[in-house]
Amino acid sequence: MQSFFQTLVSGLSFGAVYALVALGFSLVYRTMGLVNFAHGAVLMIGAYVASTFYLSARLPFVAAVPAAMAVTSAVGLVIERVLRPLENRDFDLMLIGTIGAGTVLEAVAILIWSSSGRGVPSPVRTAPLIVGGVRIGTYNLVVIGVVAVAMAALTLFLQHTKRGAAMQAVAMDHEAATAVGIHVGRSNAIAFAIGAGLAALAGSLASPMLYVSPTMGDSLGIQGFAAAILGGFGSIPGAIVGGLGIGVIGSFAAQWFQGYSDLVTFVVFTVLVMIKPTGIFGERTVSRA
Amino acid sequence: MSTVLTPFRVRLLGLAVLAVVAWLLPYRLNIYWISVADTALLFALLAIGMGLVMGIAGQVNLAQIAFFGVGAYATAILTTHDGYGFWVAALLAMVAAVLAGLVAGVPALRIQSHYLGIVTLGLAVAFVDWITNAPVTGGDSGISGIPTPPLFGIDLTSQYLYYYLELVVLALGLLFGLFVVRTPLGRRMRAMRDDALAAGAAGAEIGVLRMMAFGLASVYGGAAGVLYAGLIHYVAPETFSIADMFLLLAMVIIGGRQSLAGCVIGAVGLTVAQQELTNLAAYAQLGYGVVVVAVVVFAPAGLVGIPARLRRRRVRSVAALEAFQPSMLGGAEGRAEASAAAVAVPKGRRFPPWLQAGRAPRRLPSRRGGDSRRGSKPAERSEALARRKTQRGLGAEGRGAVPGVLLSVSGLVMRFRGVTALDDVSLEVRAGEILGVVGPNGSGKTTLFNVISGLYRPSGGSVRFAGRSIAGARSYRISQLGIARTFQHLRLFRHLTVLDNVLVSMDRTRSWWSWRYICWPFGVWRYDHALRSRALALLRGFGLAGFASALPAELPYGIQRRLEIARALASSPRLLLLDEPAAGLNGDEQRQLAGIVRAIRDSGVTVMIIEHNMGLVMSLCERVVVLDSGAVIASGEPGEVARDPAVLEAYLGKSALPGLPVPEASP
Numbered sequence: 001m002q003s004f005f006q007t008l009v010s011g012l013s014f015g016a017v018y019a020l021v022a023l024g025f026s027l028v029y030r031t032m033g034l035v036n037f038a039h040g041a042v043l044m045i046g047a048y049v050a051s052t053f054y055l056s057a058r059l060p061f062v063a064a065v066p067a068a069m070a071v072t073s074a075v076g077l078v079i080e081r082v083l084r085p086l087e088n089r090d091f092d093l094m095l096i097g098t099i100g101a102g103t104v105l106e107a108v109a110i111l112i113w114s115s116s117g118r119g120v121p122s123p124v125r126t127a128p129l130i131v132g133g134v135r136i137g138t139y140n141l142v143v144i145g146v147v148a149v150a151m152a153a154l155t156l157f158l159q160h161t162k163r164g165a166a167m168q169a170v171a172m173d174h175e176a177a178t179a180v181g182i183h184v185g186r187s188n189a190i191a192f193a194i195g196a197g198l199a200a201l202a203g204s205l206a207s208p209m210l211y212v213s214p215t216m217g218d219s220l221g222i223q224g225f226a227a228a229i230l231g232g233f234g235s236i237p238g239a240i241v242g243g244l245g246i247g248v249i250g251s252f253a254a255q256w257f258q259g260y261s262d263l264v265t266f267v268v269f270t271v272l273v274m275i276k277p278t279g280i281f282g283e284r285t286v287s288r289a
Numbered sequence: 290m291s292t293v294l295t296p297f298r299v300r301l302l303g304l305a306v307l308a309v310v311a312w313l314l315p316y317r318l319n320i321y322w323i324s325v326a327d328t329a330l331l332f333a334l335l336a337i338g339m340g341l342v343m344g345i346a347g348q349v350n351l352a353q354i355a356f357f358g359v360g361a362y363a364t365a366i367l368t369t370h371d372g373y374g375f376w377v378a379a380l381l382a383m384v385a386a387v388l389a390g391l392v393a394g395v396p397a398l399r400i401q402s403h404y405l406g407i408v409t410l411g412l413a414v415a416f417v418d419w420i421t422n423a424p425v426t427g428g429d430s431g432i433s434g435i436p437t438p439p440l441f442g443i444d445l446t447s448q449y450l451y452y453y454l455e456l457v458v459l460a461l462g463l464l465f466g467l468f469v470v471r472t473p474l475g476r477r478m479r480a481m482r483d484d485a486l487a488a489g490a491a492g493a494e495i496g497v498l499r500m501m502a503f504g505l506a507s508v509y510g511g512a513a514g515v516l517y518a519g520l521i522h523y524v525a526p527e528t529f530s531i532a533d534m535f536l537l538l539a540m541v542i543i544g545g546r547q548s549l550a551g552c553v554i555g556a557v558g559l560t561v562a563q564q565e566l567t568n569l570a571a572y573a574q575l576g577y578g579v580v581v582v583a584v585v586v587f588a589p590a591g592l593v594g595i596p597a598r599l600r601r602r603r604v605r606s607v608a609a610l611e612a613f614q615p616s617m618l619g620g621a622e623g624r625a626e627a628s629a630a631a632v633a634v635p636k637g638r639r640f641p642p643w644l645q646a647g648r649a650p651r652r653l654p655s656r657r658g659g660d661s662r663r664g665s666k667p668a669e670r671s672e673a674l675a676r677r678k679t680q681r682g683l684g685a686e687g688r689g690a691v692p693g694v695l696l697s698v699s700g701l702v703m704r705f706r707g708v709t710a711l712d713d714v715s716l717e718v719r720a721g722e723i724l725g726v727v728g729p730n731g732s733g734k735t736t737l738f739n740v741i742s743g744l745y746r747p748s749g750g751s752v753r754f755a756g757r758s759i760a761g762a763r764s765y766r767i768s769q770l771g772i773a774r775t776f777q778h779l780r781l782f783r784h785l786t787v788l789d790n791v792l793v794s795m796d797r798t799r800s801w802w803s804w805r806y807i808c809w810p811f812g813v814w815r816y817d818h819a820l821r822s823r824a825l826a827l828l829r830g831f832g833l834a835g836f837a838s839a840l841p842a843e844l845p846y847g848i849q850r851r852l853e854i855a856r857a858l859a860s861s862p863r864l865l866l867l868d869e870p871a872a873g874l875n876g877d878e879q880r881q882l883a884g885i886v887r888a889i890r891d892s893g894v895t896v897m898i899i900e901h902n903m904g905l906v907m908s909l910c911e912r913v914v915v916l917d918s919g920a921v922i923a924s925g926e927p928g929e930v931a932r933d934p935a936v937l938e939a940y941l942g943k944s945a946l947p948g949l950p951v952p953e954a955s956p
Contacts, residue, residue: 101578
């Protein structure tokens, strides 16, 4: 029982990061209809920028992360401008176009930071809490807390600000939104910048748990995308549930099947998606004739 | 004629030149470049498989690299571990790859687009995970010592000679792929890619087609894997990584996913470029990423799409100029002294005058009768057989069916999560009549059609067509039984030519008919040939022959509407459902439409028509059914129905004053 909860806790803290990645995917997808496979690479850029501020510029972690989010959001604005012709296009083109953009980002990262990775020491050094025999790393708690705050802030922004409401309107019908005077291009750009900022947050939070390298975004990106699909693509609660779900499944798969954790995770994922294609809080599409 | 260079001949000539170049190439290559060429050919084979499943069938498949891996690993394990000979192992490896393909294809039955993308990608990740961990695959270090395939004493340890083996396999694979794309199976796949719903309504078995597409892709993946194992003698997980999957994807998209030749060009080009730049890793990666983004943004159809795009632009202007010739439009009414000769035929095809005379479409559907038995060629026989089966089914209509009633709907209920779109609808369609279905917007007319044609499964009630229950049957099944439909908002296959649009629907074979592709390709070719001449005759009847090789989007709206009717009629239906066929047509076109519909009825096809244009309904229909809020509120002769107080109330509202103009109903 103790090891069960231990596995659960570790799954939840990775799951919180996946949830953040999934949220970025979902926000961009629902606002502009772009399935952004460069998201993992954006996350990697965010992790590198944060670790550079933290390790080289010696900024405290709490300052390095927002700074990295700001830089990465700016990068996101550039990417959005380049990929704008792909928005609302057919999926094959988006897929390969955004993968291409991700490749460019990875190459840039190699040119700036070299292809060897770097480890980031945990910014929280206090001893782990022990609750009923289960060790809970304090940093894991910090991650879960930060993710919860970010989610709440995003929800408030989308539901209680004018700009957020405009973005929701674009998500529902971009033509109608244009007709009522919403600047769709600007709304999309903001969505993409927020998505990139969330990716930077996820990347910098994950960097003490993983290892910062040019390819760190590949696996996080795929897991986060799977999380978004599992929860229901385009849905905010779906991203949270899906992220935690993928994190927990992966954690238990690693516990029970060791090396085969990816195999088990994705087979389980496939079965779940087959059972409920629209995810838990899914977008509903009705075929109309 | 013999000196004319048709596009087909140009292409043939190009292929011949390419074949000669490919054959002579090794003489100019050193040992390093021949190994690059060997790799390029393998990727080309993989890319053709990708092109078939993604570009032709529209199924996002990010597991192609895993099919490749299954082929290679199965060969490796069976030769080194189990001691099988190379070719026996190769055969078994192909079987394993196809099984993997079918497994990866199962999710496509439920999900599409990005969902399918992430699931297939996840399966590829799972495969890599398995080969890096399982003892039988040698883990990280992989499997070495795979033997060289023996081949009639040819020494295939030579990379030069292996090149020719690969070249032959690639050429066969490419030819077979092109053959599939241009004949019934590939045409259905392309139709499914463009619009799965309309393809289903035209008789294509969507689920089976999706599985076949994955199966085809895995055949190419498996073959490439077998050849890879025989070439390199060593397999390890890094060859089948997700990065290589994306590289393969880039090859297909950059080359042009809808053209198999484009896939080959992309594969060869990117393999060579990658080798050239291998010393400048990061810059090469940067350049590769930039090129991918640029191609996707500026040339979405890939490199091969660029010339076609330019050419297409020219054709479009010609077709648009000729479209409004009145003589064109008379053809379908059977009284035009049509001069289709005056119409530019984009492919340079010209018809002798006796073929251009406006033959009424009424003659064409009647092929269903004894006429069809005339074509006793083996290829056509199965089709005739299928039809006879249908007729036998229809022969049983006496039991429980009122004579003369073709379709009877009773107590039909359709609910969408609390919204009741159809509420206890009962109606009958008599054989040989034109039945109008009218009602205000949102009254459930289109929902009724969707249930009859199998797009929706009704929540309750029954639908009987010619004595057999069809409620809840799949749309392809209903199409095969003899119900065809058009759509309120046009649903033509966008990337198929006008001729192909009609051919998809005219092809009445079932999916299992496709075994001929393996065992008797000539039969496929002959069947396709016969189908083409019938389709052209149908197009001539509709006055559309001049547009045979145009794309639907290049045609004026009115002509697209007519094409949809032609497509529906191509399936030789007994019942034709027309959903607002006059929407968006001008007065002239509406009159022509009325003529077409009457001609269709006169040819023995029963017609059910949803229409808002009351003038058209009054003049065309023998009987009219009025729907309001999902229920039948009146039915009878048009004149009676128009005076029915319930109908007036439905259209004008309770408080409407007499003499108030009827609000224009628009979709």
